[in-house]
Amino acid sequence: MPNRNDDQTARIWARIASLTVAAMIVATPVRADTFKLMAAGSLRAAMIDLLQHFPRQSDTVDTPEFGSSGLLRQKIESGAAVDVFASADVEQPRKLAAGHPERSVILFARNSLCALSRPNLGLDQANFLDKLLDPAVRIATSTPGSDPLGTYSFEVFARAETLKAGARATLEAKAKKLVGGGEKTPPLVQGKGAIEGIFLSDAADLMLIYCSAIPAIQKEVPTLTSIKLPPAMAVEPVDGLIILDSKPVALRFVTFLMSEEGQAIVRSHGLEPIASVEPRRP
Structure with missing residues (x-):
């Protein structure tokens, strides 16, 4: 039969160990990450502006890569390391989301x-x-x-x-x-x-x-x-993105993009923001 005192001692040590780990987590500075963005060439100016203004903290932002959305998507499928992919449509992000329930396609702007x-x-x-x-x-x-x-x-x-x-x-x-x-x-x-x-x-x-x-x-x-x-x-193009690595810096970038300030930047580059309190232009 297990000794009751031994069980109690084990619980006490387990509690102490959990508190120690928690303290270590709090005391340890947040690890700086490296952020990599791929985006459609039509989004170049807007994305560079967003990268210059989002709260990057001590993170490193790699040089973004721009090009045709379909070709970039193929590059990602072939193993390119990317944190966020922003496309000039929703079909390319949807293809990267297929089979990955943890990934979501986010609409962030419209074009014409x-x-x-x-x-x-x-x-x-x-x-x-x-x-x-x-x-x-x-x-x-x-x-x-x-x-x-x-x-x-x-x-x-x-x-x-x-x-x-x-x-x-x-x-x-x-x-x-x-x-x-x-x-x-x-x-x-x-x-x-x-x-x-x-x-x-x-x-x-x-x-x-x-x-x-x-x-x-x-x-x-x-x-x-x-x-x-x-x-x-007329057709109405829709720009969509997908988070491929949910590291904190990637989440901060996408949160900023969908924020009031980020959507104002989107609008300033001739795009129609999705998350906007202003009525859409006719």
């Missing part, structure tokens, strides 16, 4: 599509579809599958089909996939952005692009004009 074109096209919402279908008008897109912008562009072509029979096939055949394919679609002009290079090299007359990107591109190529897509053909 615009048409960027040379001024001689005289593009407006009323003639938008006719201009797209004009055999003389060259259309550039990003690469569907590899880059959400390409997928969204092809969704616009699908909506065109509801307005004019045969439009989808015509537009998909015309579209020149000049960006978003990684090494398969190198910049057309060295030292310039991929989109700017398309127009500077005279490779296309019109391209569908995120409206949030227009100001930066027009700063480099001031002659380009832009319009919002007509409502019947």
